[in-house]
Each structure stands twice: as C-alpha cells, then as structure tokens.
Amino acid sequence: MSGAGSTFAFPLLSQWGAKFQAVEESGMDIAASLDGPLAPEGGLGSPLSPWAGGLDYEPVGSLGGIMRVIAGAVDFGASERPLPAEEVDRHKLMQFPIVTGGVAVVFNLPGVADGALRLSGAVLADIYLGKVTSWSDPALKALNPDVTLPDAPIDVVHRGDGSGTTYNFAAYLADASGDWRERVGVDTELKWPVGRGVKGSGGIVRSVAADRNSIGYVEVGQARRDGLPAALVENRAGEFRAPSPDSIAAAAAGADWAGSRHHDLLLTGATDPRAYPIAATVHVLMPRETGPTSARTLRFFDDALTHWRRDAVDLGYVPLPDEVVGQIRSYWKSTQR
Structure with missing residues (x-):
C-alpha cells in the first residue's frame, strides 16, 4: 500500500504501517467483529488476503501528497489542508480526517x-x-x-x-x-x-x-x-x-464534521477559551472506486481509527472521538462507488 504527503503525520502513519504489516503477515483481521464498507460479502470480518509489505509512505509534504493521489500515483494522500468539497468531487476522491494535532x-x-x-x-x-x-x-x-x-x-x-x-x-x-x-x-x-x-x-x-x-x-x-x-x-x-x-x-470539539461535505474543515477558528488556536486535522484523500486496493486501504484506516488510537496519544496527537469515527465509516459506505 502506497501513500504520500503530510510530514506532520509521518511518525503516526509509520507506526500504524508497521502494525498493519504485522496484521497482514498473520493473515487475520483484528477487526473481526466489525462491519465495514469493503466488500459486498464478508466485510471487515473476513480474513485478509495474503498481502505483505505494510505501508510505503513518503513524507513529501501535504501539497505533494494531494498532487500524487490526484495523479493516481499512490493509494492515498495525507494532508492538513483539506481540499474544498468541489475539488474532492471533481477528482472523484473521498476525504476524511484521521487524527488531530497542534x-x-x-x-x-x-x-x-x-x-x-x-x-x-x-x-x-x-x-x-x-x-x-x-x-x-x-x-x-x-x-x-x-x-x-x-x-x-x-x-x-x-x-x-x-x-x-x-x-x-x-x-x-x-x-x-x-x-x-x-x-x-x-x-x-x-x-x-x-x-x-x-x-x-x-x-x-x-x-x-x-x-x-x-x-x-x-x-x-x-x-x-x-x-x-x-x-x-x-x-x-x-x-x-x-x-x-x-x-x-x-479546539476539535466544536468541529461540525457531520455537517461538512467531504470533511473540508479547518480548526483554526475555534472559539472555546480552552482551545489551542493552531490545531490541525490530518485528512486522507483516496479514490472512490471499489476494488482490492481501496478495500485494503480502508481496512488499514479502520484498524487505525478503532484499534490503534493509543499510538496517536503516545506520539502527541489527539485521536478522533468515537462518534466521529462512526461518521467516517458511514461516509465510506455512502461515498464509495
């Protein structure tokens, strides 16, 4: 699985990638009890295909990640600058948050x-x-x-x-x-x-x-x-x-993810007196088309958002709330084609 973009998220994606490689090499899916948008039959609970290699991620910066995923050169891009919803639609992409940081x-x-x-x-x-x-x-x-x-x-x-x-x-x-x-x-x-x-x-x-x-x-x-x-x-x-x-x-608590198209929100306008004013959310961009590659990419992020949240905390990030993770999983189901 290939990705590129954010240097901001590189330490976390590297850690998640190592864990995903171990899961793939074991041939089992740790999310066996969960439903998901990955295949018409089986869902997230089905055994993994015998892939190996984990994640090859290049921290080339958010702009580079956006350009590469639009060009079809990587399976996903990561960026703290969300694309406007119109651009997400124009390039037939999905866009969703994975973690917040400062x-x-x-x-x-x-x-x-x-x-x-x-x-x-x-x-x-x-x-x-x-x-x-x-x-x-x-x-x-x-x-x-x-x-x-x-x-x-x-x-x-x-x-x-x-x-x-x-x-x-x-x-x-x-x-x-x-x-x-x-x-x-x-x-x-x-x-x-x-x-x-x-x-x-x-x-x-x-x-x-x-x-x-x-x-x-x-x-x-x-x-x-x-x-x-x-x-x-x-x-x-x-x-x-x-x-x-x-x-x-x-800063993240006031974000209306459910009310935004393709999650195109910034957190720098938070009004809570307790908020740090330069909070940033890492967004993933990936193609909407269904298939083995997109299924594997979504399986990776599903495991990351539900099972490997502690890694985000340990590295100084803030995981997404459970409610937002549920909204993202529903977004995958409704947006994939």
Missing part, C-alpha cells in the same frame, strides 16, 4: 523555558512579515514583561516546501492580522516576506535546535520528542494556551 510555535532562546514565551497572533504575524525583527521589540516585551528576552535579531524559519502545516499556521495568522491576509494569504506554499525556508518538519526541528534566537513552527509531538520549547499562543478568546492534548481536543 502546530507548535517553537523557539531557541537560552534561558527561556518551554511555555514561558507568550505570542499573540498579531505579533507572530508581524515577526513573519518582517515588521518585528528583534527579540527586544516593545511588542514582544509587552507580552512578556517577566521574561528576559535578548537584544538580538529574530532568526525566522519557515517551510520551503508545500506544507499543510504551513497552511494551518498561515490560516491562524490571517485570522489575527489583516496585513497578513492582504500581503501573504493562506496556502500550502507562500511567498514569505522574510526568513529562510527548509524542507519538511525535520528541517524546522534541526534549524531551530541548532540556531540560537530562531523561531519556527512544527507538529507539537515532534517538538516534544526533540525537546524544543513551545510558546503559549493567544486564541480568539484572548487566552494564551500551550499545545496540549486538552487544548487541542477543545
């Missing part, structure tokens, strides 16, 4: 601990617009009166490839800053006014970890695993929140 704003400031730095959306936008260029800028001092910030230039790091993480980060900045909306906008690839572009989430982590006075953005689980401190970020209610499982779950 985009952490990470920094390298000696002596400034994790969760000590506060950033509003407006000031963060001004940093990435090149209007706030020093850590000693009055706007940063006003947000952080009890933090000793260096009188040093801000080393701005951003993604240089097409990225769903960038899309959600830019959506948050656009919500907070009219200047950002007009000058830069929201997309997987941007014309950045300042900073240096790096490839993939790993490039952000390596650059920020290595370079003093730098700032970047990356999936929160990866930031935690690599020991990068993250800022508290201001939400719509004016509260500064850390990217924690509870604050990400609060």
Whole structure:
C-alpha cells in the first residue's frame, strides 16, 4: 500500500504501517467483529488476503501528497489542508480526517523555558512579515514583561516546501492580522516576506535546535520528542494556551464534521477559551472506486481509527472521538462507488 504527503503525520502513519504489516503477515483481521464498507460479502470480518509489505509512505509534504493521489500515483494522500468539497468531487476522491494535532510555535532562546514565551497572533504575524525583527521589540516585551528576552535579531524559519502545516499556521495568522491576509494569504506554499525556508518538519526541528534566537513552527509531538520549547499562543478568546492534548481536543470539539461535505474543515477558528488556536486535522484523500486496493486501504484506516488510537496519544496527537469515527465509516459506505 502506497501513500504520500503530510510530514506532520509521518511518525503516526509509520507506526500504524508497521502494525498493519504485522496484521497482514498473520493473515487475520483484528477487526473481526466489525462491519465495514469493503466488500459486498464478508466485510471487515473476513480474513485478509495474503498481502505483505505494510505501508510505503513518503513524507513529501501535504501539497505533494494531494498532487500524487490526484495523479493516481499512490493509494492515498495525507494532508492538513483539506481540499474544498468541489475539488474532492471533481477528482472523484473521498476525504476524511484521521487524527488531530497542534502546530507548535517553537523557539531557541537560552534561558527561556518551554511555555514561558507568550505570542499573540498579531505579533507572530508581524515577526513573519518582517515588521518585528528583534527579540527586544516593545511588542514582544509587552507580552512578556517577566521574561528576559535578548537584544538580538529574530532568526525566522519557515517551510520551503508545500506544507499543510504551513497552511494551518498561515490560516491562524490571517485570522489575527489583516496585513497578513492582504500581503501573504493562506496556502500550502507562500511567498514569505522574510526568513529562510527548509524542507519538511525535520528541517524546522534541526534549524531551530541548532540556531540560537530562531523561531519556527512544527507538529507539537515532534517538538516534544526533540525537546524544543513551545510558546503559549493567544486564541480568539484572548487566552494564551500551550499545545496540549486538552487544548487541542477543545479546539476539535466544536468541529461540525457531520455537517461538512467531504470533511473540508479547518480548526483554526475555534472559539472555546480552552482551545489551542493552531490545531490541525490530518485528512486522507483516496479514490472512490471499489476494488482490492481501496478495500485494503480502508481496512488499514479502520484498524487505525478503532484499534490503534493509543499510538496517536503516545506520539502527541489527539485521536478522533468515537462518534466521529462512526461518521467516517458511514461516509465510506455512502461515498464509495
């Protein structure tokens, strides 16, 4: 089974892929008691075909994943930027969420601990617009009166490839800053006014970890695993929140998945005062046509969403609620052709 796209979700998909390979090699389906949309007879409870090899997933970024699944080069693409429902229909695809996570704003400031730095959306936008260029800028001092910030230039790091993480980060900045909306906008690839572009989430982590006075953005689980401190970020209610499982779950709680066509929702507009404001959902895109390949792909995601949820928690993501998983399984049945 082949997939491509999100670097944000790569650690989780890798873990799920290893488990699926073990299930396939055993020749049995762990979801034997469940019904599913996979075949006219048998469903998810039937024995697996004697496939082997698990998952071959390339973390090429969300834009690359979208392009590859549209071209028919992979069995599925993964992206934090959902395609609009009209595009999903035009390309005869299905689109559904698999997990939620957070985009952490990470920094390298000696002596400034994790969760000590506060950033509003407006000031963060001004940093990435090149209007706030020093850590000693009055706007940063006003947000952080009890933090000793260096009188040093801000080393701005951003993604240089097409990225769903960038899309959600830019959506948050656009919500907070009219200047950002007009000058830069929201997309997987941007014309950045300042900073240096790096490839993939790993490039952000390596650059920020290595370079003093730098700032970047990356999936929160990866930031935690690599020991990068993250800022508290201001939400719509004016509260500064850390990217924690509870604050990400609060952002996801208001999502109307059932009311959206092909699940084309972003979470960056959450209004709950407890919510972390840069939450992102990973979406899977795959062809609608039925057949052995699509059946195997859906079997993989069914097992992942129902049996391997703990992997998401352990890696710093937030699993989908049971109710949403049930809605997704119904969506498979109604959308596959």
